[in-house]
Amino acid sequence: MSDIKRVVLAYSGGLDTSVIAKWLEVERGLEVVTFTADLGQGEEIEPAREKARAMGIPDKHIYIEDLREEFVRDFVFPMMRANARYEGDYLLGTSIARPLISKRLVEIARETDADAIAHGATGKGNDQVRFELSAYALDPDITVIAPWREWDLTSRTALIAWAEKHQIAVPKDKRGESPFSTDANLLHTSSEGKVLEDPWEETPDYVYSRTDHPENAPDTPEYIEIGFEKGDGVSLDGKTMSPATLLAALNELGRKHGIGRLDLVENRFVGMKSRGMYETPGGEIYARAHRGIEQITLDRGAAHLKDELMPRYAELVYNGLWFSPEREMLQAAIDLSQEKVSGTVRLKLYKGNAMVVGRKSDDTLYSEAHVTFEDDAGAYDQQDAEGFIKLNALRLRLLAKRDR
Secondary structure, three states, rough: OOOOOEEEEEEOOOOHHHHHHHHHHHHHOOOEEEEEOOOOOOOOOHHHHHHHHHHOOOOEEEEEEHHHHHHHHHHHHHHHHOHHHHHOOOOOOOOOHHHHHHHHHHHHHHHHHOOOOOOOOOOOOOOOHHHHHHHHHHOOOEEOHHHHHHOOOHHHHHHHHHHHHOOOHHHHHHHHOOEEEEEEOOOEEEEEOOHHHOOOOOOHHHHHOOOOHHOOOOOOOEEEEEEEEEEEEEEEEOOOOOOOHHHHHHHHHHHHHOOOOOEEEEEEEOOOOEEEEEEOHHHHHHHHHHHHHHHOOOOOHHHHHHHHHHHHHHHHHHOOOOHHHHHHHHHHHHHHHOOOOEEEEEEEEEEEEEEEEEEOOOOOOOOHHHHOOOOOOOOOOHHHHHHHHHHHHHHHHHHHHHHO
């Protein structure tokens, strides 16, 4: 630690990371470089520049970057190709953002000759693991500083007192205990803590920020069409869109129709259970649509194998192992399966639901001639089923004869 002179901090511009920036300077004697990523969190990030300047950080050491397209194109969409849902429900909105932030932290550390990176994740959560596993995978010699695991500022009161002592502005809304904490990006908003800690109590309406209440959603359904090419969304209602633009448009549709709310008690990687509320409006619509196009373009064997691999893939993302060889191996298999996953899906959006109601593709495996209840003109010989059934029943019949 004594050799460290400069550190790159993942900086939101909020109270906690502002205190961390000053703490690194005062308590550690380090020169601080701040990095603020625009991942589509829906709030102005430019004020982070002024806050960093106010703490004496020179402009050349203040990095603010718009990473929305890279985030969706290189992280969200590859994950969506896998239909990944952690523990069957969670679309991994927080998890998938951390490897990109870590990637840029390490890159900026190299660009600025910094010796370390720092983050504001606490010692109880998953994010510390995600940040650090990603960083070490990209630079095995990097030093990571996690102030929440080191300092004695263990309460909101102590944090505010330290901030005031060092002339860090404390917004009025930060002086009391926050009713819950949030994390947001273009894929989702998560809320946890305080009013959400009792899993028996229903989430209060004021916690929701990304979606209108489904009961107040329009009484008339809305139909949309999403176009796919090789497993990735490329258009909405016939209009070609970039990855981030498409997800943003779906977010607005999901907000209006109250889609994508999830109340979840999950198993954290560090060992405890936690209760969180997630809003993933556009992601939920997109995920339903992707499965819809796979229904007619993926072979049964490939589709079922993907479903077997998905929980493992989702767990790797959740646990912060995006840059691991096993995730990359799974990704290669998943991406190969998507070569013919192209076409259009029609969805019906209505009061909290995104329902697939139509799908078409030039690469479809669906044969109406084979499944029709009308005359199939010899496409399928029903007598073939008898031998198929007898061969599959052979072992069952032998077992039954032995055991009766």
